[in-house]
Amino acid sequence: MFVVAEISLKNNNYSSGISNNALYFKLEHNGVQYAISSNTFLFPGYSSMVTFTPGNSGSNFYVFEVPSGIVLSNAKIVWDGIPRNVVHDPSQF
DSSP states (O other): EEEEEEEEEOOSTTOOOEEGGGGGEEETTEEEEEEEEEEGGEEEETTOOOOOOOOOEEEEEEEEOOOOOOOOOOOOOOOOOSSSTOOOOOGGG
């Protein structure tokens, strides 16, 4: 089963920039993390990797493959990139 997520990022003030590198994202469900699927790069809504400088933002589509039959009612996206202190704040968009 494939899960498609549109993820938005905004760089509020990280001077080195924040990358939307697909390898930085994982889907977590019940303590199990699923890495990005290579299908991400074939998905029609996927755009190339960019680095957002301070004040800039954007979104991209990411595809995760999880075993069939899983109900993802409490799944979450986990950031595993640089900087480590990226936070989820939907009010920023």
